[in-house]
Amino acid sequence: MTDVQPKIAFRHVSKIFGDGPKAFTALRDLTLDIADGEIVTVVGPSGCGKSTAMNIVAGLTSVSTGECLVDNTSVKGPGPDRGVIFQQYALFPWLTVIKNVEFGLRLQGIAREERRERAMHYLELVGLKEFAQAYPKTLSGGMKQRCAIARAYAVNPSVLLMDEPFGALDALTRVKLQDQLLDTWSKDKRTIMFITHDVDEAVYIAHRVVVLAAKPGRLQEIIDVDLPFPRNEEVRLSPEFTEIRNKVWRAVYDRSAEAA
Numbered sequence: 001m002t003d004v005q006p007k008i009a010f011r012h013v014s015k016i017f018g019d020g021p022k023a024f025t026a027l028r029d030l031t032l033d034i035a036d037g038e039i040v041t042v043v044g045p046s047g048c049g050k051s052t053a054m055n056i057v058a059g060l061t062s063v064s065t066g067e068c069l070v071d072n073t074s075v076k077g078p079g080p081d082r083g084v085i086f087q088q089y090a091l092f093p094w095l096t097v098i099k100n101v102e103f104g105l106r107l108q109g110i111a112r113e114e115r116r117e118r119a120m121h122y123l124e125l126v127g128l129k130e131f132a133q134a135y136p137k138t139l140s141g142g143m144k145q146r147c148a149i150a151r152a153y154a155v156n157p158s159v160l161l162m163d164e165p166f167g168a169l170d171a172l173t174r175v176k177l178q179d180q181l182l183d184t185w186s187k188d189k190r191t192i193m194f195i196t197h198d199v200d201e202a203v204y205i206a207h208r209v210v211v212l213a214a215k216p217g218r219l220q221e222i223i224d225v226d227l228p229f230p231r232n233e234e235v236r237l238s239p240e241f242t243e244i245r246n247k248v249w250r251a252v253y254d255r256s257a258e259a260a
């Protein structure tokens with residue numbers, strides 16, 4: 001097998017906030033490769049450095065030592081090749097759904113007609129075409145987050161960074177959005193790094209689950225999710241799913257008990 005260049009590479013990445021006696025190691029010596037088109041979920045106890053790791057890929061936080069590479073290029077700041085989706089929908093309330101999706105395209109100087117076309121394409125992909133002219137306040141939480149996903153996709157990043165994107169939603173909506181995300185991904189395969197506190201969610205959507213440990217934040221274990229795609233209810237209820245979920249659960253919670 002040939003060595004394929006990873007899409008995202010953490011090379012001995014450490015992050016220390018502050019200095020002197022107040023210095024705090026949020027992440028210690030993280031080495032991890034994420035392949036092109038792969039979905040990797042990141043779980044771990046509160047404060048283990050999940051958001052720090054993601055912000056480093058996004059270019060929002062610098063590394064203290066080591067290096068983070070995207071497409072073999074050292075990350076120096078944010079860029080259009082990486083789209084970020086946070087828990088808060090961050091839609092502009094004064095713009096319609098389609099104008100929200102078009103926003104990044106407008107910043108890129110893309111002409112009106114192409115903007116419309118691309119925005120509609122991604123709204124269709126997330127099942128929101130009928131709501132193109134609606135304002136965010138008229139949408140449910142799940143629809144808002146689908147709109148945020150369409151907006152992130154529209155500017156065509158090759159990497160999607162998602163920090164607890166479904167964290168504020170009820171359990172049923174979450175499950176639906178997980179299916180929706182996988183459906184969108186299957187039609188248009190981007191590399192996804194997805195942070196969650198929900199172990200079931202972490203297993204259901206991922207090729208691999210990265211478990212971080214806290215104090216200091218570091219890699220604890222990487223668990224392969226050897227379940228077939230497309231994922232569906234049958235997969236979710238299978239004994240294989242339960243087995244992997246239990247494995248992730250143990251990796252996360254044995255450690256948090258130790259750290260507490």
Ligand SMILES: Nc1ncnc2c1ncn2[C@@H]1O[C@H](COP(=O)(O)OP(=O)(O)OP(=O)(O)O)[C@@H](O)[C@H]1O
Pocket residue numbers: 017018024025026044045046047048049050051052053217
């Ligand atoms: N700008 C900062 N200055 C100082 N400390 C910080 C800063 N950002 C994060 N930290 C600390 O670094 C540690 C890791 O934070 P991070 O947000 O990455 O953890 P997390 O795993 O995403 O946590 P959670 O699950 O609670 O969101 C935490 O203890 C946090 O308080």
